[in-house]
Amino acid sequence: MDTAADLAPQPLDHATALPARFYTDPAMVARDRAAIFDRSWQLIAHVCQLQDAGDHVIADFAGLPVIAVRGAADDDGPGTIRVFHNVCRHRAGPIASCDGLAARSLRCRYHGWTYGLDGVLKSAPEMGIAPDFNVADIHLPQLAVRVWQGLVFACVDEASAPDFDAFVEGIDARLGPGRNLANYGHHHRIGYDVACNWKVYVDNYLEGYHVPHIHPGLNKLLDYRSYITETAAWYSYQFSPLVNADRSGGDTLYGDGDALYYWLWPNTMLNILPGRLQTNRVVPLGVDRCRVEFDFYYTRDESGEARARREADLQFSDEVQLEDLTICEDVQRGLASGSYQPGRLNPLRENAVHHFHELLRHTYRQIPPLQERRKSR
Template identity: 30%
Template structure:
């Protein structure tokens, strides 16, 4: 889909959302869906989710804006896997397991930096930006080493539309076109690759699906966010579009009619954040809210046990930091969004975790209006079935 077609499609969605607000409707499916409470507490399912979802699908692990220059790298933990992403001198991005081929120590400390080579702090073996073993400390005393056989273990990796995708399975292949079904054009049209990375915040919460469920619907805006989100965005007015297992969720503003009717109908597709917003969901664990002031893109990872998740809240914007006052304002904005996410969403998620663990109810129910949540759980179940020939969920 070209940019003109995409804008036209967004205009059609804006018209649908205008109808939702004016006529008190929302996107609905035909029936409610039940999800077993055990899905959020069972250690066996938790492990299968890691093995069959997080270690198989392409995960968005970094942004071009985080590591734009040759020699830049990012080292991180992803569901217990030590990952090193590096940009070589030609600008190509690669990903590796951050594990020295000598005795298994990391070759880069967690975080970001820039270097021409990576040196293991244990015995000082060195590796190039391409992962190849360059040097063995005191090789004459160590003995014969086949450098070609002792490279870092490479992971499938591809940079697209300002984001860097990695598969945690070294034997996997990545087909982003198939997986995202054209959705990445959204991010390419936003020119996300040229944006500036402002920083990140980390929070912890309940089971990753409990946390992610909150990003997938606006049914709770009035009750849970009466002073932060609800003044701008009404409760229970959502529109869902699917791109493979991924979603674009439309949230109209209270003032959508006033805002849209300031413009001719053929310009409605250009009014994102001016009458409506989108939350862009990358299955299984990314929620992106693109805003003109500052953008929050959340990465949710299963924690060390089924009842915990670790969420990295990333912040980007179109313009780099201008001065000290601008930096102070940006830090304040990041703290505000972090606090809202944690205090209004994640704290109740931890209460939900206790409730589900209590055995009070055998299942949860997602309404006809919560189609995004239903769709997400349908895809979780599809991956857990581990049957590629099974019919894929459709919105």
């Protein structure tokens, strides 16, 4: 049961973290999906993964299977990108079980019901014997879609979500014309299953306070003294110049420039370094489990030097992620121990954590727990 004190707005200079039950109560799984994920813009793909008609990408939207697919091209250009529920209208089989290229249709592998790239049912084996059954009356539920900086976002309930232009307002100007994320090409995907609530992982991402203590390699790459964290309405970003020293005695891994880390409510991260975009999606799997999916996109360069840098980047990223998931799992155990009472946040280093928690508090105030909604009816 929420208390007024738990969800009251808190000023940054005296803010505390959320109570442990928001990370450990099993009822939070359904509450977070209804209150947050179904009402938010979530990243599903980059346009380079959906170049041609029939190209498709699947994802998990906090328990809702979805599929993004490029429709058929016409005289006006490439086909429309649509995002559907990846759930057959017959008996809930999967329309697709993996990403794919150039599919002519979407066929449920359970009983073979087949949908067009527009989501309308085209055929259903042996259903001609069913009275008043018309395939054209059946279609996959569709999500709202926006493509921004080459990134494909979708939303289950657009009417309850932030206006998309307001959602990303100011990011284009900060990136500048020299860092158009649409220009990258997909290279690699990796995922990590983490034994923690999805909010624990987001909390950890939102602050560089832990970098000197958890990430020795990353700490050598970033200028911690110049590390800046700023917040906007629906996102926050962290910025640091890259230190002109690498891990092997040669040229820097990423060259000259800066590291820019964007978090977009509620579960999308954009990690931008010279020549590389890395996206992560944090997918809730249970109250104490989540999956973090990483996609790596690089400038289009197949030289030996570029390939070597990509391999080094993947190895370095894996090192950092293993450090993160280890501490996140430790934190989840601490939250579940019964010992933890909400601690004070560092106003300089944890302002983005405070920003995230204020968005959570606001959302939970608007959408009470399920049992409370039932009592009020």
